[in-house]
Amino acid sequence: MAVQYQQDPHKTAEFGESDLQSAVGRQVRQLRRSKGLTITQLAADAHLSSGMLSKLENGQTAPSLGTLKALSQALGVPITTLFKGYEETREAMHVKAGDGIIAARAGTRAGHQYNLLGSISGSSSVTVEPYLIELTETSDTFPTFQHEGLEFLYMLEGRVGYRHGKALYDLEPGDSLFFDADAPHGPEKLRALPARYLSIICYPQEN
Structure with a gap:
């Protein structure tokens, strides 16, 4: 990588x-x-x-x-x-196309490929994890994923029925969804595959 x-x-x-x-x-x-x-x-x-x-x-x-x-x-x-802010180092992470780290998040189901696009360790009290998620014909549906924090999705390719709590959202390229990730959520209907979407997860850092 x-x-x-x-x-x-x-x-x-x-x-x-x-x-x-x-x-x-x-x-x-x-x-x-x-x-x-x-x-x-x-x-x-x-x-x-x-x-x-x-x-x-x-x-x-x-x-x-x-x-x-x-x-x-x-x-x-x-x-x-x-x-304090003078000459203070500010990090940036550059990931070339196709070079994201394939990560297995807790609760990830078969066929859900998570590509971690960046991670910076700083003094912030908030952790932000950007992922590129890919779903194919071999991917399981999993509408009951839960974790702390907030999550933002941006649909790039395909079409997915995405569950959040009691609501089901039909996501197509260009659509976005921003939600409280503590509620059950995840792809429930894989309507057009392959599907790809950005997922940006934010949650407080543990002390």
Whole structure:
């Protein structure tokens, strides 16, 4: 399998002043929101104008050392915290066509081929697993699959009657279905084969 890791395409190898002020701005905005503060409230606490703080958060102005100190005190964090996002590595996974990892998920039935298209281990509290699922004449129907989290389906090829709880959805190419995965779900009617669809599963990471 040829899996290539690439840096965020929006991130260059060289970091300049604009990268730094953008990173600081994003971090200030994230900290402000996490503390439930409005721009007006934080600006007042840091003795800044709301317009100046707005420009800083959007990376439109470079803050002075005095401004950074005032913001760190108003936010109750060390000044170094404001630089957290600068030069921080952001992962990306590039999977070439046909090179996804064939995975066996818990509860997978015969003939359901799950191709895992990517997996990134980060600090996020949410795990996202994208799969390409292929069904053929040898595939079993299985409308009672259950797991935690949310799931999004996007139909690429074929036609499937997909069960979710008490409802049966007729999925054709271009159709999508987004649902609570804790309810019984899965393909119940294989109407036109082969069938292929994307499945993106999101669930909280275990501590």
